Amino acid sequence: MIRALLRAQLLSMHFGGRGSIPSGIASAIWYALWTVAAIGAWYWTSHAGPELLGYNMPIGLLLACFYWQLVPILSASMGSSLDMRKLLAYPIPHGKLFVVDVLLRLTTGLEMLLLITGVAAGLIRNPANGWPAAPRILAAFVIFALCNLLCSSGLRSILERLLARRRVREFMAVVLVCIWMVPRLLFESGMSLKALGPAAPAIRAFGLPWTAAAHVALNESTLPSLLALAAWTALAGWFGRSQFERGLRYDPIAAQATPLSAKATGTSLADRLFQLPSMFWRDPLAAIVEKELRTLARTPRFRMVFVMGFTFGLMMWLPMVLGRHGERHGLMAHYFLTVVCAYALFLLGQVSYWNVFGFDRSAVSLYFAVPQPVSAILVGKNVAALVFIYLEVTILTGITLALRMLQGWSQWAEAVIVIGVCSLYLLAIGNIASVHYPRPMFAERVSQGGSASRFQGMVFIFYPLALLPVVLAYLARYAFNSEPAFWLVLALAAAIGILVYNLALESAVKTSRFRREQLIQELSQGEGPVISG
Amino acid sequence: MSTPAILVHDLKKSYGSKPAVDGVNLEIPRGSFFGFLGPNGAGKSTTIRMLTGLIPADSGSIEILGMTLPAQELEIKKRIGLVPDESLLFDRLTGAEYLEFVGRMYGLDRATAMARGRDLLDLFQLENNRKIIGEYSKGMRKRVAMAASLIHHPELFLMDEPFEGVDAVGARLMKDILNDQVAHGATIFLTTHVLEVVERLCDHVAIIDRGKIVTSGTLDELRAGGESLEDAFVRVVGAAQMTERLGWL
Numbered sequence: 001m002i003r004a005l006l007r008a009q010l011l012s013m014h015f016g017g018r019g020s021i022p023s024g025i026a027s028a029i030w031y032a033l034w035t036v037a038a039i040g041a042w043y044w045t046s047h048a049g050p051e052l053l054g055y056n057m058p059i060g061l062l063l064a065c066f067y068w069q070l071v072p073i074l075s076a077s078m079g080s081s082l083d084m085r086k087l088l089a090y091p092i093p094h095g096k097l098f099v100v101d102v103l104l105r106l107t108t109g110l111e112m113l114l115l116i117t118g119v120a121a122g123l124i125r126n127p128a129n130g131w132p133a134a135p136r137i138l139a140a141f142v143i144f145a146l147c148n149l150l151c152s153s154g155l156r157s158i159l160e161r162l163l164a165r166r167r168v169r170e171f172m173a174v175v176l177v178c179i180w181m182v183p184r185l186l187f188e189s190g191m192s193l194k195a196l197g198p199a200a201p202a203i204r205a206f207g208l209p210w211t212a213a214a215h216v217a218l219n220e221s222t223l224p225s226l227l228a229l230a231a232w233t234a235l236a237g238w239f240g241r242s243q244f245e246r247g248l249r250y251d252p253i254a255a256q257a258t259p260l261s262a263k264a265t266g267t268s269l270a271d272r273l274f275q276l277p278s279m280f281w282r283d284p285l286a287a288i289v290e291k292e293l294r295t296l297a298r299t300p301r302f303r304m305v306f307v308m309g310f311t312f313g314l315m316m317w318l319p320m321v322l323g324r325h326g327e328r329h330g331l332m333a334h335y336f337l338t339v340v341c342a343y344a345l346f347l348l349g350q351v352s353y354w355n356v357f358g359f360d361r362s363a364v365s366l367y368f369a370v371p372q373p374v375s376a377i378l379v380g381k382n383v384a385a386l387v388f389i390y391l392e393v394t395i396l397t398g399i400t401l402a403l404r405m406l407q408g409w410s411q412w413a414e415a416v417i418v419i420g421v422c423s424l425y426l427l428a429i430g431n432i433a434s435v436h437y438p439r440p441m442f443a444e445r446v447s448q449g450g451s452a453s454r455f456q457g458m459v460f461i462f463y464p465l466a467l468l469p470v471v472l473a474y475l476a477r478y479a480f481n482s483e484p485a486f487w488l489v490l491a492l493a494a495a496i497g498i499l500v501y502n503l504a505l506e507s508a509v510k511t512s513r514f515r516r517e518q519l520i521q522e523l524s525q526g527e528g529p530v531i532s533g
Numbered sequence: 534m535s536t537p538a539i540l541v542h543d544l545k546k547s548y549g550s551k552p553a554v555d556g557v558n559l560e561i562p563r564g565s566f567f568g569f570l571g572p573n574g575a576g577k578s579t580t581i582r583m584l585t586g587l588i589p590a591d592s593g594s595i596e597i598l599g600m601t602l603p604a605q606e607l608e609i610k611k612r613i614g615l616v617p618d619e620s621l622l623f624d625r626l627t628g629a630e631y632l633e634f635v636g637r638m639y640g641l642d643r644a645t646a647m648a649r650g651r652d653l654l655d656l657f658q659l660e661n662n663r664k665i666i667g668e669y670s671k672g673m674r675k676r677v678a679m680a681a682s683l684i685h686h687p688e689l690f691l692m693d694e695p696f697e698g699v700d701a702v703g704a705r706l707m708k709d710i711l712n713d714q715v716a717h718g719a720t721i722f723l724t725t726h727v728l729e730v731v732e733r734l735c736d737h738v739a740i741i742d743r744g745k746i747v748t749s750g751t752l753d754e755l756r757a758g759g760e761s762l763e764d765a766f767v768r769v770v771g772a773a774q775m776t777e778r779l780g781w782l
Contacts, residue, residue, distance in 0.1 A: 278643065287637035291626065298625040298665065359625070366621040368587055370638040371610035443625060443667070517588040 026460050034111045038118030045122030053126075053218055057119075061144065061210035064116065068109040068148045069155055088248065098153075098244050105152040112148070116141050123217055133219065140216035143229050147209050150236035157243035161250050208232075270297075277383070284372045288380025293387060299359055299443040302351045306388060309344035310395045316343070318403075334407060337400050338415040344392040345419055345426065346463060351441070352385040353423075353430035358441035362524035374512045375505060378434075382427045393419055418470050421490060424497030425466035428504035433462075435511040438522050469493035536599035538563045538689050538720035539584065544593035546579055553579040555744035557593070561722060561737065563688075566715050568735035568752075569724045572770050576744040577724040578618055581693045584722070585615050598689060611639065614682030618693040621678060624667030628659050628677050631666060632684055639685035646684065653680035657706065671698035679707055683714075690714065690721045696730055708734060728762045738762075742770045 041060075045053065087097060106113065120141045124134050209232040215225035274297075277289040296302045317332070317339055332339075356378065357364045367377045393416060400406045473493055477486035512519060541559040545552065554576040561567045571577045582588045584595060586606050595602040597609045615621070623631055629650050636646025654660075657676040666677060675698055682690060690711070696704045711721055711734065725731060731738060732752065739749035747769050748755065755765050 283637045283640075283642075287634055291623065291630075291634045294630060295623055295625040360623065361620075363621050363623050365587055365617060366623075366635070366638075369585055369610060369615050369617075369621065370635070371607045371640070372638055373607075520587065 030460075031110070031114070034114045038114040041115055041118040042122040042125070045119050046125035048126070050128055050218070053123075054214075054220065057214035057218060058208075058211040060119070061214050062208075064112045065148060065210050068112050069152055071108075094245065094248065097248075098241055101244060102149050102153045102240065105149045105156070108152060109145075109148060113145065116145060120217075129219075136219065136222065137217050139226075140213045140229070143216075143233050144209065144213035147213075147229070147233040147236045150233065150240040152240075154236070154240035154243040157240075157247040161247060281383075284376045285380050285383070288377055289383045289387070292381055292384030295359065296352070296384065296388065299351075301441065301443055302359070305347055305351045306392070309347045309392045310340070310399070312347070313340035313343035313396070314399065333405060334411065336405055337396060337411060338418050340396050340400075341393050341415050341419050342422065342467070344396065345389055345422060348385070348389060348392065349426060349430065349463075352388065353382065353427050354433055355437075355439060355441065356381040356385075356430065356434040357438050357519070357523055358434075359443050360523065361440045362520070364438075364523045365520050368516055368520070373509070375509045378431050378505060378508060382431070385427065385430075386423060389419065389423055390416075417490065417494075418473075421494045421497055422467055422470055424494065424501050425469065426463075428497070428501040429462050429466055431508040432504050432511070435508045435515060435519060438519050440523050440525055469496065535563055536596070537561055538565070538598060539567075539722060540594075540596040541580075541584070542594045544580070544583060544595065545591045546576075546583060546588070547591055552744045554583070554590075554741075557741065557744070557746055559739065559746070559749075561720065563598075563720050564715065564718050565737050566711070566721045566735045567723065568731035568738040569722060569741065570726075570728070570731060570738060570766060571724075571741035575741045575770075577741055578693055580741065581617070581691050581722070581724060585613065585617070585691055586610065587617075611685070612688045614685070614687035614690045616675075616678050616682045616690070616692040616695045618697075620674065621681070622666045622674055625665055627663060627665055628654055628669070628673075628680075631677060632681055635681045636684045641685060649684050650680075653683060656680070656710070657703075672700050672703050675699050676703055676707070679710070683710070688719055690719060690723075692721065692723045694725055695723065696725060696727055704730075728766060732762050740766060740769050 048056075120137050123129055123137045124131060129137065207228065209229060212225040212229040212232065215221050216229060274290050274294050277293070278286040280286070281289065317336060351358075357367075360367075367374065397406070397412055397415075406412060470490065470493060473486050473489040476489040477483065479485075537560050539559055539561040541557055544554055544557040544559075546554040557576070557580060569577055569580070579588070583590045584597065584602075586602055586609070589603070598612055600609050602609055623634070626634065629647075632650030632653055633643065633646045636649055637643060641649070657680050659673060659676055659680070666674065669677065675695060679692075679695060682692070695707060699707065708730070711723075715721055723731075723735065735752060737750070738752055738755055740747050740755075752762070756762055760768070
């Protein structure tokens with residue numbers, strides 16, 4: 001049964017299609033880097049002394065745990081999981097479905113498995129251990145990995161349900177940010193476990209999964225640590241299974257339904273805002289921008305990523321500026337607004353400009369059925385993406401102002417113009433990508449990320465390329481120590497950007513003409529029993 | 534004499550080595566209600582998609598309302614209403630917003646598109662509320678799709694399985710609207726599996742099987758000899774009683 005499930009998924013994955021080669025290359029580079037890191041970990045652990053290992057091993061495993069549990073959420077890409085709506089119709093025992101679901105969690109932690117394998121191999125080779133210690137070391141890491149898999153399964157399930165609820169999902173995004181920020185802010189402010197008083201040594205010894213696993217692997221307090229690790233794993237198993245069962249009983253359609261009270265009475269404020277494009281453009285452009293604004297604003301997946309755009313960037317860079325090591329008026333503070341805006345621009349890409357027809361799915365046919373040129377459709381979608389990008393910039397400006405971190409309006413103008421120039425290049429590449437590598441996106445599936453898609457690998461190549469002209473402007477500023485040099489190069493980058501955008505638009509329109517059939521077909525595709533996210 | 538609504542000559546389309554449409558010829562007079570029948574996978578949807586310009590033909594010629602495709606594609610699109618088998622609906626818009634959007638894409642101004650959209654929602658008994666299309670039932674989606682095909686008052690309707698998933702009341706309503714359109718001079722090209730619909734509505738019929746037109750003519754010509762349309766259809770496409778092969782069932 002499990003084999004049949006995995007085979008059905010394999011057959012529905014459409015290997016070997018367009019974009020699979022560049023995506024494969026990007027994946028190969030990514031995992032090659034992690035393999036190098038694993039070899040480094042192997043080398044270090046095979047030579048390090050007990051004191052060094054004792055100090056660093058729990059920290060390393062804590063980071064692995066964080067990567068496994070939180071990075072899929074932060075990157076808005078939660079790996080693969082079972083599509084219960086398709087599978088519940090068949091007489092498959094829940095236990096078997098749970099096993100497959102847990103195994104699929106490996107898709108979000110392959111990097112950590114590589115690292116852990118390197119560490120385990122290194123420890124076995126370490127003169128302090130040797131082959132007789134291999135069963136103990138392997139047991140520690142296998143149980144640790146299992147604990148992470150089970151926890152990850154439960155976490156995904158609970159997040160799927162919470163994020164699918166109307167209004168709760170955006171709130172949840174902020175909560176997640178806070179959860180992630182607390183330890184970082186505590187660390188930056190110099191707090192440590194000592195604040196926990198007498199309980200601190202016990203917690204440090206074996207109270208947490210990563211310390212327990214480290215102690216078992218290093219043969220320190222082995223029995224109590226092993227028991228603690230087993231207890232954590234059992235807890236993670238209970239959490240994963242209970243959340244899985246709750247997920248089976250969950251009805252996402254009911255959770256997302258419009259309340260009965262929501263009658264269309266007159267023109268609401270939101271309606272008036274959505275109609276603003278008509279003040280600046282004429283139809284069909286105004287109609288397309290308006291439709292895109294309405295559609296994206298109501299798309300759970302887009303809203304989630306939009307909230308993440310202005311919160312996760314702050315989460316990553318704010319502690320560097322506000323923490324004990326931070327400099328409120330240093331280099332980082334100077335570029336803070338530009339950096340967080342660029343991060344928001346990057347995040348919005350996967351739900352807007354990289355794949356402009358993604359949320360339309362089979363309805364993309366309408367654009368080819370109506371008497372309007374495809375160029376108007378693409379420009380309309382790009383304008384709508386820009387509206388949201390600059391909405392992010394406005395929100396981030398407001399936060400930066402509230403935190404008194406904005407060092408004058410020239411800093412704001414720099415961020416606004418830099419984001420505009422970057423957007424030109426990204427929209428240009430996005431338009432071409434959208435007609436060459438379209439993929440359907442599911443509006444209600446908030447965890448569906450880009451990493452599982454074929455084009456995602458290419459994003460890692462194109463994003464730095466798109467930023468290159470702006471990076472050159474900054475290099476000019478430092479090389480010549482001159483503001484005019486910076487603005488001159490930036491103006492040049494903008495002029496070239498406009499040219500590149502127009503050429504890319506022309507190319508995308510031509511491609512859409514001769515790839516029309518494939519475009520519609522690819523966007524109308526469904527998924528197998530395992531959903532990629 | 535006016536040109537035919539649809540004139541197709543030797544139309545071909547293949548997927549790989551498999552011909553989906555293999556030399557189809559059609560001449561559909563203006564003001565007719567034309568039923569295009571065929572078993573699953575016979576080439577009905579592929580033909581209709583080529584007529585709308587959604588997919589290109591490998592060879593052959595298409596004339597719609599006296600204009601050639603693809604040379605006069607935009608002009609043709611302005612004058613046809615389309616209800617395809619797959620969804621053309623944007624799930625995150627309400628019915629009213631969708632109709633307004635489609636109207637504006639066909640060149641109507643916002644006020645006219647909104648007013649016509651409201652009228653069509655009333656006509657198709659769809660509530661004008663904040664419910665988005667993604668929450669609609671299959672029948673409601675078909676009603677919105679049909680309403681959208683009417684908003685710019687086209688001369689020719691191309692409809693692929695428009696009654697699929699629609700309840701009896703909705704189907705009756707849609708049939709009345711289509712009959713009314715034909716009475717006012719519109720032409721309808723319809724594919725359906727429901728032969729009763731064809732018998733009640735259509736005056737001209739063609740049957741396609743494995744990409745080729747196997748028979749065409751008026752409804753009476755097809756039913757010559759007192760056969761029902763179902764019997765004639767089964768005879769023409771060569772379907773036999775096969776359930777006895779499944780001994781285990």
